[in-house]
Amino acid sequence: MKTIASPSFRPLYDQIKILITQSLIAGEWRPGDAIPSEMELASRFQVSQGTVRKAIDALAGENILVRRQGKGTFVASHAQERTTTRFLRxxxxxxxxxxxxxxxxxxxxxxxxxxxxxxxxxxxxxxxxxxxxxxxxxxxxxxxxxxxxxxxxxxxxxxxxxxxxxxxxxxxxxxxxxxxxxxxxxxxxxxxxxxxxxxxxxxxxxxxxxxxxxxxxxxxxxxxxxxxxxxxxxxxxxxxxxx
Amino acid sequence: MKTIASPSFRPLYDQIKILITQSLIAGEWRPGDAIPSEMELASRFQVSQGTVRKAIDALAGENILVRRQGKGTFVASHAQERTTTRFLRxxxxxxxxxxxxxxxxxxxxxxxxxxxxxxxxxxxxxxxxxxxxxxxxxxxxxxxxxxxxxxxxxxxxxxxxxxxxxxxxxxxxxxxxxxxxxxxxxxxxxxxxxxxxxxxxxxxxxxxxxxxxxxxxxxxxxxxxxxxxxxxxxxxxxxxxxx
DNA sequence: GAGTGGTCTAGACCACCCC
DNA sequence: GGGTGGTCTAGACCACTCT
Known part of the structure; x- marks a missing residue:
């Protein structure tokens, strides 16, 4: 996972972010579900926890995932309270x-x-x-x-x-x-x-x-x-x- | 800089963020200026570069600072092109x-x-x-x-x-x-x-x-x-x- | 080449949740 | 107590800019 070409360079965490997004598109994890822990994903993708972390941080910043300390990381859902009003300005x-x-x-x-x-x-x-x-x-x-x-x-x-x-x-x-x-x-x-x-x-x-x-x-x-x-x-x- | 009380816990990077904001309020660095490098700030505040980095990341996310790879981190200015239209929707x-x-x-x-x-x-x-x-x-x-x-x-x-x-x-x-x-x-x-x-x-x-x-x-x-x-x-x- | 930010890693420890 | 995310560190190396 270390092969990084100089032209059109793409950070690892960005590639991980894309992989996670593809799992979401494929429906591997559904809204409200917990996704695997950072350590599990790190071992699945063969990168360090920190790199998975950065990918998840980005997705959480876009309100696609929701982190809950001590519990896990969840797929954002419109069923959750406080999320129902997200698009209503x-x-x-x-x-x-x-x-x-x-x-x-x-x-x-x-x-x-x-x-x-x-x-x-x-x-x-x-x-x-x-x-x-x-x-x-x-x-x-x-x-x-x-x-x-x-x-x-x-x-x-x-x-x-x-x-x-x-x-x-x-x-x-x-x-x-x-x-x-x-x-x-x-x-x-x-x-x-x-x-x-x-x-x-x-x-x-x-x-x-x-x-x-x-x-x-x-x-x-x-x-x-x-x-x-x-x-x-x-x-x-x-x-x-x-x- | 390691004293962290359990109740009302405040991460180090958050405290660094506040210190940087105070320097901005005091006018220590003016819009368009480069702020000190991450290493310099790390040594000034007696924390690691990673912690300074996280504080700067937050401020850059709020469009208060602007990072430019290879050059430095700058105080966002309304004089810069592409920033003049920031509030005009x-x-x-x-x-x-x-x-x-x-x-x-x-x-x-x-x-x-x-x-x-x-x-x-x-x-x-x-x-x-x-x-x-x-x-x-x-x-x-x-x-x-x-x-x-x-x-x-x-x-x-x-x-x-x-x-x-x-x-x-x-x-x-x-x-x-x-x-x-x-x-x-x-x-x-x-x-x-x-x-x-x-x-x-x-x-x-x-x-x-x-x-x-x-x-x-x-x-x-x-x-x-x-x-x-x-x-x-x-x-x-x-x-x-x-x- | 020197200096800057950007990425990635590995490990330690803390805060939080639930059993 | 064991699992989760959250913080902090130290170090290596890469990408970019300027001189």
Whole structure:
């Protein structure tokens, strides 16, 4: 394991990181599971514990793995509490931060729009499930979501299963389809509410709304979800830390 | 340096990190400067190179220091290219990403509003400079900023100096006052343009705008700037990565 | 070639968790 | 007590930059 070529040099810990990621993609360890101990991985990959450590550190920094001292290292899961809200950056301005209630509006199957095709790197003619739902904070509508999921990846997604699931959408996709979201890119604009959205959100048409477009990625940076959220921001804000 | 008490245990590298931060606060090394080599710091603090390394790694991860292999470790500066745009998350949707032109509208001195007092942790009655400016992408107005800076910290801030400065606001504050921003918290809402803002931004009143409220922090997490930006998002987006 | 950061190793010991 | 991750050390060697 010492062969390191000078041009296009790749550190050992980086190669280990890739190997671990491949095991995650292959489903060798599932969300919530403990992965083997650092010593075990070191002996499996024939490197020192320190090198495995550095690879795991990187993955933990990306919230793909979670370290727990004295217990082990675990595959991050959307089922765990405190992780369910990981991608939700819109929160009420009031101090009380309660997880929003979700109301499923519709599920349909359709040809993917061009933009979805492009962003999710799908073949022309691919179909997607289009899910519409409403999130409410303290009983009042806050976010109207439209979610596009490739049918090929989420075969047989059913309205009933979705409706009966408790918890976040990503928790559902993880437990039902083994697809775990690890990262997302968002583009945000301010738009005027159209008739349909205004009615759903309980505001006047033309009310300014936050429009949050998102592409979410799973292991190996594969894009697997497109989503557009329309948010009423009179009593909520999109919160972000920049450094 | 080996005395470690069990309750409220603090790793050595964390203590080293604090010592380095204190040197930054004291101005021992200025933005753009190289800090001493890892070996030098290790001998100064009487710890191993590895421990210094871990402290520097953490600070580099926070974009407070910048490592350059073969050259040394440097204090991050807003004067460096590629760093000037660090806090600017609003960019044109067109591929061409050119730094926006800034037009200074006004500079005045006034009692700080209550919200600014609270967020910047100022004593009641403190005064702030209130700066208004307009950022333009490709010649068309995109962002209308209102910036509050404590007078106590930025003594004698002059309109002329500000107008003559080339480059970003944070580059100006760093070079003129030795205050370097390292982090910011933003709260974003969608609002309707008022008469004044609409006129400045060249849009119709009631046009939906992105309102980005920001508190910026310097070394030691001290809040030193409040800012509100109103953005036209017809051809721009606020871009964010979440993980 | 000298100096810097970057990688990798091996070993000792500590803090935490659970049996 | 035994396993896990977390810290700290010392030393060897590699990659990069400048002179």
């Amino acid at each position: 819109v929160a009420p301005d009031s101090a009380v931060t309660e997880y929003p209630a979700s109301e499923l509006l519709s599920v349909e199957r359709a040809r993917a729009p061009d933009e979805t095709l492009r962003l999710l790197e799908l073949r022309a003619g691919s179909t997607v499930y289009i899910i519409r739902r409403l999130l409410k904070y303290h009983g009042s509508p806050a976010i109207l979501d439209e979610i596009h999921l490739p049918c090929a990846l989420f075969k047989g997604l059913e309205e009933d299963a979705l409706r009966n699931h408790k918890g976040s959408m990503y928790g559902f996709l993880e437990s039902q389809y083994g697809v775990t979201m690890i990262r997302a890119e968002e583009h945000i604009k301010a738009v005027a509410a159209d008739e349909f959205s205004a009615a759903r959100l309980g505001v006047a048409p033309l009310t300014p709304l936050l429009r949050v477009d998102r592409v979410a990625f799973t292991y190996g940076d594969r894009p697997v979800e497109w989503r557009r959220g329309l948010c009423v921001t009179t009593e909520c804000s999109y919160i972000n830390e920049v450094s | 609003v960019a044109p949707d067109s591929a061409v990403t050119e730094y926006p032109a800034s037009e200074l509208l006004s500079v005045e001195r006034a009692r700080a509003p209550d919200e600014t007092l609270r967020l910047l942790e100022l004593r009641a009655g403190s005064t702030v400079y209130i700066i208004r400016r307009l950022l333009k992408y490709h010649g068309s107005p995109a962002i209308l900023d209102e910036i509050h800076l404590p007078c106590a910290l930025f003594k004698g801030l002059e309109e002329d100096a500000l107008r003559n400065h080339k480059g970003s606001m944070y580059g100006f504050l760093e070079s003129q006052y030795g205050v370097t921003m390292i982090r910011a918290e933003e709260h974003i809402k969608a609002v309707a343009a008022d008469e004044f803002s609409a006129a400045r931004l060249g849009v119709a009143p009631l046009t939906p705008l992105l309102r980005v409220d920001r508190v910026a922090f310097t070394y030691g997490d001290r809040p030193v700037e409040w800012r509100r930006g109103l953005c036209v998002t017809t051809e721009c987006s606020y871009i964010n990565e979440v993980s």
